[in-house]
Amino acid sequence: MAIKPNRHELELWAGTLLPTLAETVDVARAIHARGVAQVIVSLGEDGALFVTAQGTWQASLPPVRAASTVGAGDAMVAGVLAGWHAGAGMEETVRLSVAFAACKLQRLGPHLPAQEQVRERAAAVQMQRVA
Structure with a gap:
């Protein structure tokens, strides 16, 4: 099972503001500890947070000029599902997820972006492990 709230939705669930990455990580890890296999939190311009049994990562791309934010979260979920369907590892799934959202x-x-555009964005995703 996986969930993909944005930061605001996670704040509503937690009943408190989560102004720092550390606070967001703590809440996402608490949800993961309750049995949710993957907790993916979209962070807007700060990218996304991925909490799994393998660890916690923050992934991002350089900011893009947004034509619309509508559907970006759904696109992120589509990227996760595409990675799972392809049998991709965690890193590739994270990259696809962030790339799908950025393209959207x-x-x-x-409208879906061209596969080449998604691949280019996925290759540019920066990932860092969160302690």
Whole structure:
């Protein structure tokens, strides 16, 4: 099982503001400890947080000019599902997830980006392990 709230949705669940990455990580890890295999938190311009049994990562791309944020969270979930379906490892799944969301930010409506654009973005995703 996986969940993908954005930071605001996670704050609503926690009943408190989560202004720092450390506080966001703590809440995401608490949810993971309750049995959710993957907790993916979209952080807007700060990328996304991924909490799994393998560890915790923050992944991001350089900021993009957003045409619309509508559907970016759904696109992030689509990237996770694409990684799972392809049998990709955790790192590749994270990269796809962030790339799908970033590509969606630059598009209006329900239009998918070209696969090459997704691959280019995925290769540029920066990942760092969160202690």
